[in-house]
Amino acid sequence: MEFTISGRIRRRGLRLVGWSAPGVLGFAGWAAASTGDRRNGALALLALSAGLLLRGVGELRRLRKPFRLRLDDAGITLHDAELPWSAVESIALRHPPKSAEDDSSSAPPPRLVLRLAPGAELPRTGGSTGRGAGGHGADPDEHVLLDSTDLDQPLHQLVEALREFAGHRLETAPRQVLPPGPRDRHTPERGGVERQFTARPGARARARLALAPAATALCAAPLAVGAACGGTLDSEPRYGLFALPAALFGWLSVRATRRHLRPLRLRIGPDGIGLREPAGPEWFARWADVSAVSTSPLPHTVGTGPHLVVYAAPGADLPFPRMFVDRGHRGYALLPLDRLPDRGREVPAALRAFAPDRYTGPD
Numbered sequence: 001m002e003f004t005i006s007g008r009i010r011r012r013g014l015r016l017v018g019w020s021a022p023g024v025l026g027f028a029g030w031a032a033a034s035t036g037d038r039r040n041g042a043l044a045l046l047a048l049s050a051g052l053l054l055r056g057v058g059e060l061r062r063l064r065k066p067f068r069l070r071l072d073d074a075g076i077t078l079h080d081a082e083l084p085w086s087a088v089e090s091i092a093l094r095h096p097p098k099s100a101e102d103d104s105s106s107a108p109p110p111r112l113v114l115r116l117a118p119g120a121e122l123p124r125t126g127g128s129t130g131r132g133a134g135g136h137g138a139d140p141d142e143h144v145l146l147d148s149t150d151l152d153q154p155l156h157q158l159v160e161a162l163r164e165f166a167g168h169r170l171e172t173a174p175r176q177v178l179p180p181g182p183r184d185r186h187t188p189e190r191g192g193v194e195r196q197f198t199a200r201p202g203a204r205a206r207a208r209l210a211l212a213p214a215a216t217a218l219c220a221a222p223l224a225v226g227a228a229c230g231g232t233l234d235s236e237p238r239y240g241l242f243a244l245p246a247a248l249f250g251w252l253s254v255r256a257t258r259r260h261l262r263p264l265r266l267r268i269g270p271d272g273i274g275l276r277e278p279a280g281p282e283w284f285a286r287w288a289d290v291s292a293v294s295t296s297p298l299p300h301t302v303g304t305g306p307h308l309v310v311y312a313a314p315g316a317d318l319p320f321p322r323m324f325v326d327r328g329h330r331g332y333a334l335l336p337l338d339r340l341p342d343r344g345r346e347v348p349a350a351l352r353a354f355a356p357d358r359y360t361g362p363d
Contacts, residue, residue: 001070001071001072001157002069002070003071003146003151003152003157003158003161004067004069004151004152004153005146005150005152006063006067006152007152008149008151008152009059009150010060012056013056013057013058013059013062013063014056014060015056016055016056016059017053017056017060019052020049020050020052020053021053023046023053024049024050027042027043027046027049028046030045030046031043067079069112069145071162071165072165073165076088076114076145078145080123081122081123083114083120085165085167086117087116087117088115088117088120089116089117089120089141089169089180090115090169090170090175090180091112091113091114091169091170091171092113092115092170092171092314092328092329093112093113093148093158093159093162093315094113094328094329095107095110095111095325095329096108096110096111097325098325105323106323107323107325107330109147109148109149110155110328111144111145111147111148112146112158113143113144113145113328114142114143114145115139115141115142115171116141116142122143155315156315159314159315162314168180168181170314172291172292172311172313172314172329173292173311173329174299174311174326174327174328174329175327177294177299177360178292178360192270193269194268194270194271195268195269195346195350195353195354196265196266196267197267197340197341197344197346197347198263198264198265198266198341199264199265199278199341200263200341201259201260201263208252208256212252212256213249213253215249216249216250216252216253219242219245220242220246220250258278258279259279261279262279262280263278264276264278264335264340265282266308266340266347267282267284268347268351268354269354270354271287272284272286272287272289273290273293273355275320275334275335283320283321285319285320287355287358288313288316289316290313290318290355290358291313291314291358292310292311292358292360293309293311293351293355293358293359293360294307294308294309294310294359294360295307295308295309295337295344295359295361295362296360296361298333299324299326299327299331300326305337306336306337306344306361306362307333307335307337308333308334308335308336308337308344308347309331309332309333310331310332310334311326312329312330312331312332318332320334322334348361
């Protein structure tokens, strides 16, 4: 399957040039005809437009560089090299680190990173060697083949081609978590009946459940008595002293009841893995969208206990919150295992039963 980047780069470059060139001319004329603060404002806008114009010209200049990427049964074909699959140790879609200015909650678009097998070389012409793998350090065996933001084709087509032709060489999770290797196709019959782990309310939660309604009734009693006697909050200001506490304790009662009726629950079954926070919605991910699941301490942290962490398969979006990027791959920290009954000791066994090829961690 052939992949190209010229169309998107051309459209992006022409868009930048088309919007910024008139701005450069207009703001240049405004700056020439103005003085004082008006001129300073015009010069600032002129500098901004000129920067966008230069960026657009730079994008169009990229079209002069040859590019080719073809994936097939024989291997990978580039514009200046051909690699059989035997020369490829792994190939992955990795997210580069976020820039300091990026404060969004999503991961940056991924890059296609190739890792050569031991002893293999990428016979590229001078000046066309790939960069370090997604900014994770200069590794001579790793080469960035393209940025997905430049790809003309949809990302899912690249993922499908990688699954079809790269096979077990496709890196779907950090190598330190789950190295590339053959993966069994998931069958719904495997693992048996779904396992559910429900966190029962502790002593403090039971106390809140009992005390909040009692406090609500205690604060609401004077209001009820006053209303029965024909009084109002306007005519009897002292009744108003009980209104705010009654509303507050009423809200706490509703919240405690909802958390009691919908406690924390983890589901692991033949279809996938699901998590429901107390009194919250349930998030569920199918095994086809999960590349790896771990019950180890959180990566890049010190002193954290075992956490349940799932990694998204290439091209898949998982519904869980608390997303992070671990060595180029998107992970989701579901919860610490000590929040579950018996500190989650039965969770690894359930994961091994339903997702043995995706699970990594202690027994």
